[in-house]
Amino acid sequence: MKFRTFSLLLVLALIAAFTLLNWQIIMAPTALSLGVAQVQAPLGLIMLGLMVALIALFLVYLLYLQTTVMFDARAHAKELQTNRKLADEAEASRFTELRSFLDLEFKRMDLADIAAKAALTTRIDQLERDLRLSVEQSGNSLAASMAEMDDRMRAGGSNLR
Structure with missing residues (x-):
């Protein structure tokens, strides 16, 4: 159980205990002014009734807020899923385009x-x-040069003899 829920239940239990302990005083009749007339009624019971009405009003408001948040969250989740699908399709087409380019x-x-x-x-x-x-x-060229040298050598050798 969350801390906030526990503390709220604890406060309500303390109010209920206080009401039970002081029930005689809460039920004691008192002269109350309504502006145009005076009435004899238990002030504690009226205040307790007003507190219960206020708590009921807050619970209705809390349910309204929670319902609104749930509807908004569901709408955002659908939109997110649609955007994710579009992004996946775009990414797949980019991969296909990249593959064809490569x-x-x-x-x-x-x-x-x-x-x-x-x-x-x-x-x-x-x-x-x-x-x-x-x-x-x-x-x-080498063969011609060698032949030429050979011829010179023979020609030079015959001159020497």
């Missing part, structure tokens, strides 16, 4: 990769041809 980008990157590989293969083939040609030319 698929498109990966396809574009694959095409760029294939084009780069083709260009690289072509360039490597060209460099290999150039290297073979260069090696052949160097080999031919």
